[in-house]
Amino acid sequence: MAFNTIEFLLFFFVFFALYYIFPQKARNVLLLAGSLFFYATNSLPLSLYIILAIISTYILGLLIQKNSQSKKACNALLSVGVVALVAALAVFKYTNFFIRGFNSIFSKDVSQFNIIAPLGISFITFSAISYLVDVKREKVIAEKNILKYALFLSFFPKVMQGPIEKASDIIPQFEKEHKFQLIPAREGFVTALFGLFMKMAVADRIAIPVNEIFGSLSEQTGARIIAGVFLFAVQLYADFAGYSLIAIGSSQILGFNIKQNFRQPYFSLSVSEFWRRWHISLNTWLKDYIYIPLGGSRCSKARKYFNVMVTFLVSGFWHGADVGYIIWGGLNGAYVVGENVYRDIRKKKEPAKANAFLNFLMQAKTFILVGFSWLFFRAQTAEDIALSFKQIFTNFGLKNYLDYLINLVVGKSHDALLGYLVTGFCTFIMIVADILITNKKISAGKIAQGNRFLRWIILYALIFMIILLGAYGFGYNASSFIYDRF
Numbered sequence: 482m483a484f485n486t487i488e489f490l491l492f493f494f495v496f497f498a499l500y501y502i503f504p505q506k507a508r509n510v511l512l513l514a515g516s517l518f519f520y521a522t523n524s525l526p527l528s529l530y531i532i533l534a535i536i537s538t539y540i541l542g543l544l545i546q547k548n549s550q551s552k553k554a555c556n557a558l559l560s561v562g563v564v565a566l567v568a569a570l571a572v573f574k575y576t577n578f579f580i581r582g583f584n585s586i587f588s589k590d591v592s593q594f595n596i597i598a599p600l601g602i603s604f605i606t607f608s609a610i611s612y613l614v615d616v617k618r619e620k621v622i623a624e625k626n627i628l629k630y631a632l633f634l635s636f637f638p639k640v641m642q643g644p645i646e647k648a649s650d651i652i653p654q655f656e657k658e659h660k661f662q663l664i665p666a667r668e669g670f671v672t673a674l675f676g677l678f679m680k681m682a683v684a685d686r687i688a689i690p691v692n693e694i695f696g697s698l699s700e701q702t703g704a705r706i707i708a709g710v711f712l713f714a715v716q717l718y719a720d721f722a723g724y725s726l727i728a729i730g731s732s733q734i735l736g737f738n739i740k741q742n743f744r745q746p747y748f749s750l751s752v753s754e755f756w757r758r759w760h761i762s763l764n765t766w767l768k769d770y771i772y773i774p775l776g777g778s779r780c781s782k783a784r785k786y787f788n789v790m791v792t793f794l795v796s797g798f799w800h801g802a803d804v805g806y807i808i809w810g811g812l813n814g815a816y817v818v819g820e821n822v823y824r825d826i827r828k829k830k831e832p833a834k835a836n837a838f839l840n841f842l843m844q845a846k847t848f849i850l851v852g853f854s855w856l857f858f859r860a861q862t863a864e865d866i867a868l869s870f871k872q873i874f875t876n877f878g879l880k881n882y883l884d885y886l887i888n889l890v891v892g893k894s895h896d897a898l899l900g901y902l903v904t905g906f907c908t909f910i911m912i913v914a915d916i917l918i919t920n921k922k923i924s925a926g927k928i929a930q931g932n933r934f935l936r937w938i939i940l941y942a943l944i945f946m947i948i949l950l951g952a953y954g955f956g957y958n959a960s961s962f963i964y965d966r967f
Contacts, residue, residue: 676726
């Protein structure tokens with residue numbers, strides 16, 4: 482049951498009504514039942530994984546706190562928890578990766594397994610690890626109420642794709658009384674609606690040409706592959722940021738606050754800044770539980786650069802068991818290390834905002850660098866990556882691609898042209914909204930509390946575009962959220 486389905490809208494409408502009808506003492510029980518039901522609709526057998534993860538890490542958290550006076554016992558218990566969680570993640574996500582590697586190295590033909598990973602397994606794993614580590618570090622008290630702990634791992638708006646919340650931020654919210662408040666609920670509705678627009682009217686529309694290009698790489702020219710890479714950069718942002726906004730908005734309607742996960746990252750002046758504004762909860766997790774334990778920046782410069790590279794390689798491997806993800810992580814790590822080396826040599830700080838034109842050039846440079854790295858993320862396999870570069874360097878075909886674009890405009894491909902125009906229009910709306918948000922000219926809060934006439938114009942316009950240009954519009958091809966598989 483994905484967020485962009487009628488089933489979810491019906492589920493949330495019924496759940497929202499029941500949540501505020503139920504007495505306060507019974508709401509957490511309803512919330513857990515709703516969360517487990519939401520998860521189980523995607524796969525009932527695999528929902529056993531999240532139940533097992535809840536019970537096992539709940540017990541381990543209590544045992545770690547109980548043995549807090551014994552460093553050896555705490556480390557042993559934490560190791561058991563982390564190893565078990567990572568092992569489960571490895572079995573589901575990386576078994577076939579290691580089999581392929583074994584076959585390649587030893588020229589064997591070991592059969593791969595048909596393994597389906599539980600949805601959101603990586604996000605559940607990271608949340609559970611952060612909880613156990615924070616209990617051991619005494620940054621959070623082990624939760625004695627298993628109901629509240631279960632909600633921490635399974636809260637339905639965030640269970641599939643995050644944001645990855647720390648126990649100290651989300652568990653206390655399950656202890657509060659949540660009365661219906663019109664303004665926050667209205668703000669949540671605006672946030673979720675814009676997220677739905679990003680997903681259905683932008684991401685899913687761009688997915689059509691992107692899937693066409695990467696589904697037949699041998700038939701594409703290099704120019705079209707490059708165009709597909711940068712279209713994918715926009716698609717991925719609209720898809721994942723859209724999901725995050727729906728999760729944040731849905732939570733806000735129910736009275737919960739989930740942290741922001743994206744801050745208009747493609748307006749960044751450097752790659753380092755980009756990674757502070759993209760998938761914020763994951764990068765915060767990697768910083769707190771990988772980068773800082775390795776030594777962070779409080780060490781020699783060489784060690785700092787090593788820590789950065791390890792952190793990005795972990796991020797790449799976390800995303801998936803294909804060589805493309807690892808190259809993608811390593812390439813972005815190299816970008817960030819390069820920027821750090823440059824600043825250390827020149828003894829300069831992060832790029833400061835200059836005039837609008839220079840800012841635009843720096844933003845364009847960042848978008849090109851990050852966009853290029855998405856080639857490895859989207860192509861994934863070594864074969865597709867090699868084929869992409871082969872077409873780029875031996876069959877660039879810029880003239881053919883330009884002829885194709887011209888034919889869209891002057892030829893008889895009116896249906897295709899209309900599809901591109903609709904996609905471009907929706908993308909333009911998203912970019913304008915991001916510019917206004919960045920410049921603090923508009924926000925969901927301002928819309929929720931502002932002029933009623935303007936608010937309804939915005940809401941009706943979004944609904945209109947979602948229905949006519951998105952879900953039921955021309956050439957629409959619904960797809961699941963990209964990060965569901967992570």
